[in-house]
Amino acid sequence: MDSRLLSGMVDTLLLEVISDGATYGYEIAQTMLARSRGYFEITEGSLYPALHRLERQKYLESFWQEADGRERKYYRLTPAGRRALAAKKKEWQQFVTGAQGILGGADGVA
Amino acid sequence: MDSRLLSGMVDTLLLEVISDGATYGYEIAQTMLARSRGYFEITEGSLYPALHRLERQKYLESFWQEADGRERKYYRLTPAGRRALAAKKKEWQQFVTGAQGILGGADGVA
Protein backbone atom coordinates (compact mmCIF):
# COMPACT_ATOMS: atom_id res chain seq x y z
CA MET A 1 0.00 0.00 0.00
CA ASP A 2 0.94 3.63 -0.38
CA SER A 3 2.73 4.48 2.82
CA ARG A 4 1.88 8.16 2.36
CA LEU A 5 -1.69 7.42 3.30
CA LEU A 6 -0.46 6.27 6.67
CA SER A 7 0.91 9.74 7.36
CA GLY A 8 -1.02 11.25 10.18
CA MET A 9 -2.93 8.05 10.87
CA VAL A 10 -0.14 6.19 12.61
CA ASP A 11 -0.66 8.06 15.87
CA THR A 12 -4.40 7.41 15.87
CA LEU A 13 -3.97 3.74 15.07
CA LEU A 14 -1.31 3.34 17.74
CA LEU A 15 -3.40 5.02 20.41
CA GLU A 16 -6.39 2.88 19.50
CA VAL A 17 -4.48 -0.37 19.77
CA ILE A 18 -2.91 0.64 23.06
CA SER A 19 -6.28 1.76 24.42
CA ASP A 20 -7.24 -1.91 24.74
CA GLY A 21 -4.65 -2.36 27.45
CA ALA A 22 -0.92 -2.00 28.05
CA THR A 23 1.12 -3.50 25.27
CA TYR A 24 4.54 -3.20 23.68
CA GLY A 25 6.05 -2.34 20.32
CA TYR A 26 6.44 -5.73 18.80
CA GLU A 27 2.96 -6.80 19.80
CA ILE A 28 1.43 -3.56 18.55
CA ALA A 29 2.82 -4.21 15.08
CA GLN A 30 1.37 -7.70 15.10
CA THR A 31 -2.00 -6.50 16.34
CA MET A 32 -2.21 -3.83 13.65
CA LEU A 33 -1.37 -6.41 11.03
CA ALA A 34 -4.02 -8.81 12.31
CA ARG A 35 -6.77 -6.27 12.88
CA SER A 36 -6.33 -4.77 9.41
CA ARG A 37 -6.21 -8.24 7.89
CA GLY A 38 -2.61 -7.94 6.78
CA TYR A 39 -2.93 -4.48 5.36
CA PHE A 40 -1.04 -2.31 7.82
CA GLU A 41 2.56 -3.37 7.94
CA ILE A 42 4.02 -0.68 10.15
CA THR A 43 7.79 -0.90 10.11
CA GLU A 44 10.10 -0.40 13.05
CA GLY A 45 11.44 2.83 11.61
CA SER A 46 7.96 4.29 11.87
CA LEU A 47 6.77 2.47 14.95
CA TYR A 48 9.37 3.30 17.56
CA PRO A 49 9.78 6.99 16.70
CA ALA A 50 5.98 7.31 16.78
CA LEU A 51 5.82 5.70 20.21
CA HIS A 52 8.49 8.06 21.52
CA ARG A 53 6.68 11.01 19.99
CA LEU A 54 3.43 10.08 21.67
CA GLU A 55 5.17 9.63 24.97
CA ARG A 56 6.79 13.06 24.63
CA GLN A 57 3.35 14.48 24.03
CA LYS A 58 2.18 12.81 27.25
CA TYR A 59 -0.34 10.67 25.45
CA LEU A 60 1.49 7.52 26.50
CA GLU A 61 3.33 6.28 29.56
CA SER A 62 5.89 3.52 29.41
CA PHE A 63 7.33 1.02 31.86
CA TRP A 64 9.71 -1.89 31.49
CA GLN A 65 8.47 -5.24 32.57
CA GLU A 66 9.74 -8.76 32.31
CA ALA A 67 7.61 -11.40 30.65
CA ASP A 68 8.58 -14.79 29.23
CA GLY A 69 12.14 -14.15 30.27
CA ARG A 70 12.33 -10.94 28.21
CA GLU A 71 12.37 -7.29 29.06
CA ARG A 72 9.64 -5.46 27.24
CA LYS A 73 8.75 -1.79 27.15
CA TYR A 74 5.04 -1.53 27.77
CA TYR A 75 2.93 1.47 26.89
CA ARG A 76 -0.41 2.57 28.23
CA LEU A 77 -2.62 5.57 27.54
CA THR A 78 -2.72 8.59 29.81
CA PRO A 79 -6.02 10.42 30.32
CA ALA A 80 -4.76 13.02 27.83
CA GLY A 81 -4.03 10.19 25.42
CA ARG A 82 -7.60 8.99 25.71
CA ARG A 83 -8.90 12.44 24.92
CA ALA A 84 -6.48 12.78 22.01
CA LEU A 85 -7.64 9.45 20.62
CA ALA A 86 -11.27 10.52 20.71
CA ALA A 87 -10.42 13.78 18.94
CA LYS A 88 -8.31 12.05 16.33
CA LYS A 89 -10.99 9.49 15.58
CA LYS A 90 -13.50 12.25 15.05
CA GLU A 91 -11.11 14.07 12.76
CA TRP A 92 -10.59 10.87 10.82
CA GLN A 93 -14.31 10.47 10.30
CA GLN A 94 -14.56 14.02 9.02
CA PHE A 95 -11.67 13.44 6.69
CA VAL A 96 -13.28 10.31 5.29
CA THR A 97 -16.56 12.13 4.81
CA GLY A 98 -14.81 14.98 3.03
CA ALA A 99 -12.87 12.60 0.80
CA GLN A 100 -15.95 10.60 -0.09
CA GLY A 101 -17.69 13.86 -0.97
CA ILE A 102 -15.08 14.39 -3.63
CA LEU A 103 -14.45 10.81 -4.71
CA GLY A 104 -18.12 9.95 -4.74
CA GLY A 105 -18.57 12.32 -7.64
CA ALA A 106 -21.53 13.89 -5.87
CA ASP A 107 -21.61 17.37 -4.42
CA GLY A 108 -20.79 16.08 -1.00
CA VAL A 109 -24.29 16.53 0.31
CA ALA A 110 -25.25 12.89 -0.05
CA MET B 1 -7.87 19.61 9.95
CA ASP B 2 -4.67 17.68 10.36
CA SER B 3 -2.77 18.29 7.14
CA ARG B 4 -0.87 15.05 7.59
CA LEU B 5 -3.97 13.12 6.70
CA LEU B 6 -3.89 14.79 3.33
CA SER B 7 -0.50 13.30 2.57
CA GLY B 8 -0.85 10.93 -0.31
CA MET B 9 -4.48 11.84 -0.88
CA VAL B 10 -3.87 15.12 -2.69
CA ASP B 11 -2.93 13.37 -5.91
CA THR B 12 -6.02 11.18 -5.82
CA LEU B 13 -8.32 14.09 -5.06
CA LEU B 14 -6.76 16.19 -7.80
CA LEU B 15 -7.06 13.47 -10.40
CA GLU B 16 -10.66 12.88 -9.43
CA VAL B 17 -11.65 16.53 -9.80
CA ILE B 18 -9.85 16.83 -13.11
CA SER B 19 -11.44 13.63 -14.37
CA ASP B 20 -14.72 15.52 -14.70
CA GLY B 21 -13.24 17.60 -17.50
CA ALA B 22 -10.38 19.97 -18.19
CA THR B 23 -9.98 22.55 -15.45
CA TYR B 24 -7.34 24.80 -13.95
CA GLY B 25 -5.62 25.35 -10.61
CA TYR B 26 -7.73 28.03 -9.10
CA GLU B 27 -10.97 26.30 -10.04
CA ILE B 28 -9.73 22.97 -8.73
CA ALA B 29 -9.16 24.48 -5.29
CA GLN B 30 -12.68 25.92 -5.31
CA THR B 31 -14.20 22.65 -6.43
CA MET B 32 -12.43 20.69 -3.73
CA LEU B 33 -13.62 23.15 -1.14
CA ALA B 34 -17.22 22.95 -2.37
CA ARG B 35 -17.37 19.20 -2.84
CA SER B 36 -15.93 18.52 0.61
CA ARG B 37 -18.26 21.11 2.08
CA GLY B 38 -15.49 23.42 3.15
CA TYR B 39 -13.25 20.75 4.57
CA PHE B 40 -10.41 20.56 2.06
CA GLU B 41 -8.67 23.86 1.87
CA ILE B 42 -5.75 23.01 -0.37
CA THR B 43 -3.26 25.84 -0.44
CA GLU B 44 -1.38 27.06 -3.47
CA GLY B 45 1.91 25.79 -2.13
CA SER B 46 0.49 22.26 -2.19
CA LEU B 47 -1.67 22.60 -5.25
CA TYR B 48 0.73 23.80 -7.90
CA PRO B 49 3.65 21.54 -7.00
CA ALA B 50 1.20 18.62 -6.99
CA LEU B 51 -0.08 19.51 -10.45
CA HIS B 52 3.47 19.74 -11.77
CA ARG B 53 4.31 16.45 -10.15
CA LEU B 54 1.35 14.74 -11.76
CA GLU B 55 2.23 16.20 -15.12
CA ARG B 56 5.81 14.96 -14.77
CA GLN B 57 4.40 11.52 -14.06
CA LYS B 58 2.38 11.77 -17.29
CA TYR B 59 -0.92 11.54 -15.45
CA LEU B 60 -1.87 15.03 -16.59
CA GLU B 61 -1.47 17.15 -19.71
CA SER B 62 -1.66 20.92 -19.65
CA PHE B 63 -2.45 23.63 -22.15
CA TRP B 64 -2.84 27.38 -21.84
CA GLN B 65 -6.11 28.87 -22.90
CA GLU B 66 -7.71 32.25 -22.67
CA ALA B 67 -11.07 32.63 -20.99
CA ASP B 68 -12.77 35.72 -19.55
CA GLY B 69 -9.85 37.79 -20.67
CA ARG B 70 -7.40 35.71 -18.62
CA GLU B 71 -4.79 33.15 -19.45
CA ARG B 72 -5.38 29.95 -17.58
CA LYS B 73 -3.41 26.74 -17.48
CA TYR B 74 -5.84 23.91 -18.03
CA TYR B 75 -5.17 20.31 -17.09
CA ARG B 76 -6.76 17.12 -18.33
CA LEU B 77 -6.15 13.46 -17.55
CA THR B 78 -4.11 11.22 -19.79
CA PRO B 79 -5.13 7.57 -20.22
CA ALA B 80 -2.39 6.71 -17.72
CA GLY B 81 -3.89 9.26 -15.36
CA ARG B 82 -7.23 7.57 -15.60
CA ARG B 83 -5.70 4.23 -14.77
CA ALA B 84 -3.75 5.77 -11.89
CA LEU B 85 -6.92 7.33 -10.51
CA ALA B 86 -8.74 4.00 -10.56
CA ALA B 87 -5.83 2.34 -8.77
CA LYS B 88 -5.57 5.11 -6.19
CA LYS B 89 -9.27 5.04 -5.45
CA LYS B 90 -9.13 1.32 -4.88
CA GLU B 91 -6.14 1.75 -2.61
CA TRP B 92 -8.00 4.41 -0.66
CA GLN B 93 -10.96 2.11 -0.15
CA GLN B 94 -8.66 -0.60 1.15
CA PHE B 95 -6.98 1.85 3.43
CA VAL B 96 -10.31 2.97 4.87
CA THR B 97 -11.39 -0.62 5.35
CA GLY B 98 -8.12 -1.44 7.10
CA ALA B 99 -8.36 1.60 9.34
CA GLN B 100 -11.95 0.88 10.27
CA GLY B 101 -10.89 -2.67 11.09
CA ILE B 102 -8.61 -1.23 13.74
CA LEU B 103 -10.65 1.73 14.88
CA GLY B 104 -13.88 -0.23 14.95
CA GLY B 105 -12.47 -2.30 17.78
CA ALA B 106 -13.50 -5.47 15.98
CA ASP B 107 -11.13 -7.97 14.45
CA GLY B 108 -11.48 -6.46 11.04
CA VAL B 109 -13.69 -9.21 9.70
CA ALA B 110 -16.93 -7.33 10.17
Add this chain to the structure above:
DNA sequence: AGACATGCCTTGTCTTGTTATGTATTGATG
Protein backbone atom coordinates in the same frame (compact mmCIF):
# COMPACT_ATOMS: atom_id res chain seq x y z
C1' DA C 1 27.23 -23.57 16.41
C1' DG C 2 23.98 -21.53 13.41
C1' DA C 3 19.52 -19.86 12.29
C1' DC C 4 15.47 -17.62 13.44
C1' DA C 5 12.02 -15.14 16.09
C1' DT C 6 11.59 -11.78 19.48
C1' DG C 7 12.51 -7.10 21.01
C1' DC C 8 14.29 -2.19 21.12
C1' DC C 9 16.56 1.73 18.82
C1' DT C 10 18.82 5.27 15.50
C1' DT C 11 20.59 7.46 11.25
C1' DG C 12 20.14 8.97 6.57
C1' DT C 13 17.10 9.83 2.84
C1' DC C 14 13.05 11.12 0.40
C1' DT C 15 8.51 12.85 -0.16
C1' DT C 16 5.32 16.23 0.54
C1' DG C 17 2.40 19.88 2.94
C1' DT C 18 2.77 24.76 4.80
C1' DT C 19 4.07 29.52 5.01
C1' DA C 20 5.64 33.28 2.83
C1' DT C 21 6.68 35.63 -1.07
C1' DG C 22 6.70 37.27 -5.99
C1' DT C 23 4.40 38.43 -10.32
C1' DA C 24 0.46 39.91 -13.21
C1' DT C 25 -4.40 40.98 -14.70
C1' DT C 26 -9.26 42.38 -14.02
C1' DG C 27 -13.02 44.76 -11.83
C1' DA C 28 -14.92 47.49 -8.20
C1' DT C 29 -14.52 51.40 -5.03
C1' DG C 30 -13.19 55.90 -3.55
Add this chain to the structure above:
DNA sequence: CATCAATACATAACAAGACAAGGCATGTCT
Protein backbone atom coordinates in the same frame (compact mmCIF):
# COMPACT_ATOMS: atom_id res chain seq x y z
C1' DC D 1 -6.65 57.94 -11.23
C1' DA D 2 -5.26 55.19 -7.18
C1' DT D 3 -6.20 51.33 -4.38
C1' DC D 4 -7.93 47.10 -2.98
C1' DA D 5 -9.88 42.48 -3.62
C1' DA D 6 -10.31 38.54 -6.39
C1' DT D 7 -8.32 35.84 -9.86
C1' DA D 8 -4.28 33.17 -11.47
C1' DC D 9 0.31 30.97 -11.66
C1' DA D 10 4.73 29.89 -9.43
C1' DT D 11 8.82 29.05 -6.28
C1' DA D 12 11.89 28.84 -1.99
C1' DA D 13 12.72 27.69 2.80
C1' DC D 14 11.16 24.85 6.30
C1' DA D 15 9.25 20.98 8.96
C1' DA D 16 7.08 16.57 9.64
C1' DG D 17 7.16 11.94 9.22
C1' DA D 18 7.53 7.20 6.82
C1' DC D 19 11.00 3.99 5.13
C1' DA D 20 15.18 1.23 4.44
C1' DA D 21 18.99 -0.36 6.50
C1' DG D 22 21.72 -1.05 10.09
C1' DG D 23 23.00 -2.17 15.01
C1' DC D 24 22.44 -4.73 19.42
C1' DA D 25 20.76 -8.42 22.57
C1' DT D 26 18.25 -12.65 24.19
C1' DG D 27 15.82 -17.11 23.86
C1' DT D 28 14.72 -21.38 21.38
C1' DC D 29 15.32 -25.01 18.24
C1' DT D 30 18.12 -28.15 15.63
